[in-house]
Amino acid sequence: MSGLPGDHDTAAIRAALAAATEDLIVYDLDEIAARYTSLLAELPGISVRFAMKACSVDQVLTSLAALGAGFDAASPQEIEQALRTGVPPNRIHYGNPIKSDRNIAAAWQLGIRDFATDSLADVAAIATHAPGARVFCRLATSGDGALWGLSRKFGCSGEDAVLVLEAARAAGLTPAGLSVHVGSQQMTSEAWHTALEQLAVVLDSLQLRGITLDHINLGGGLPATGCLDRHGHPLHPPLDKMFIVIREGMDRLREMSTVPLRFLMEPGRYLVADAGAVRAQVARLTSRRQSGDDRETWLFLSCGKFNGLYEVDELQYRLEFPGRGDSERVPARIAGPTCDSDDAFGTEGMVQVPRDLASGDPVWIFSCGAYATAYTTRGFNGFEPLPVLCVDRQESRT
Known part of the structure; x- marks a missing residue:
């Protein structure tokens, strides 16, 4: 499969642009649905948590929710918007490792039970303001190969991830998962290979310490294909190879895990760009x-x-x-x-x-x-x- 259903410039988009007399932005909901369906076919067993920051348009979110997607939210405001689509709270996670005490408490009151983290301080805050919550720890990646690397502000080392999830367990939280993000508009399959290798090492270390995870979050990074680079050349990300690497990595992690392992992904750009x-x-x-x-x-x-x-x-x-x-x-x-x-x-x-x-x-x-x-x-x-x-x-x- 190519992962590229339809044209970049669909007939519906062109018709809407031709009919318009004033400036606007057009979204083709059928094209978004086709990409969602294609992603599920490329990565069997994956659950989608759409990265709301990529497109916060209500109609887009409602359309994805109807297809079975959940949401990766970064604030209580995004959580409230996601809930308005009708999805249950267990299909929404608070995916931002940067959270104030007030925002953690607000998310908890809204029914959110899954929180991203990457530090001991954040774990302590979650334990206080969202007692008993499930946490997944984000691993740092280099961001190499991506147009936007996301390599400094988020994530921790594998060694720190073990400490963070051990602290979560000690604080009465459920250490539930690991996550990565290979960088936005990732252009190489090697980045996925490296990230999956990181996940395998940390998963093994956690299991040796008696921490059994129930899911892996592969984050965002899947690229759009219809735009150009800074020099005006078409982008040709190796999507087929990326999907092969991801599938192989998922299989390896499933084999390593002592319990059935679920996989999530947070596509944003790939679905809507x-x-x-x-x-x-x-x-x-x-x-x-x-x-x-x-x-x-x-x-x-x-x-x-x-x-x-x-x-x-x-x-x-x-x-x-x-x-x-x-x-x-x-x-x-x-x-x-x-x-x-x-x-x-x-x-x-x-x-x-x-x-x-x-x-x-x-x-x-x-x-x-x-x-x-x-x-x-x-x-x-x-x-x-x-x-x-x-x-x-x-x-x-x-």
Whole structure:
């Protein structure tokens, strides 16, 4: 299997973009469902806890909940939103190792019984404010091979993980699992191999100490495939090889475990990135020279880093200019509309754009469904968040 159901630019997305007269972001719920189904087929026995931070749109969450997904929540607010989809609390875990006393207590009151941890201080707080809870310890990874490594803020060593889960047991908590995260938009299968090797070593150490886990959380990191790298080249993550490595690692951990072992995964980007697209418009196409530099062309869009395209530092989104397919192209730098110099595509090269673009012309931006709504500011410089349109075979919903 390829893990890539459907096109990156589905017919439903294109139809919605073509019909739009104002800026918006479109999600194809059928494409998200197809990716969810494909993931379950690739990794038999996996349970999905969708990483809500990747897309906090209610319709997306409700659609995934109806398919059987649970949720990886990072705050009491996300837990409340997840519960509104109708999923029971046992399909939601508090996956953020960074939690205040107040937030631990709030999650406990909401019925959450599974908490991520990575430190002795956090274990002590959970024992006080969520007595008897189940905890899973996050192992640190290098983040090598990922566009966003996530290697400093989260996780602990294997040795510390043993100490953390021993402390959890002593404090009356249930040491229930281990987790890893190989980094967001992971581009190598080797990272998964290394992470699974780490899990095996720690699982063995825990079992020697009489700590029997009931689950392994493989975290996020599965990549989207429809965007470009900073140089404008298509990304080609080896998804087939990744899935082979993960399946083999799951089998090995099952064989090692003295009890039946469940597996969770926290996909975010993999499910929603290629199922989302933005309809923006041209603010201005300009050409200028600055203090002796060569003349440069800039394409300023109505949508940028602060209202939908936060990840342009590391990714280059695919742009399409409807009605301008035969126009002569010129190399341009791409930027958003705000009065902030960071509001620009952080690409290493220029993007080819039609020379005859005019203010107000539509621009379609593909494979930008991950984090597009979640990272949006609430009106920086007066530029409002994008309206959301969810489409499927039955209906379109705003």
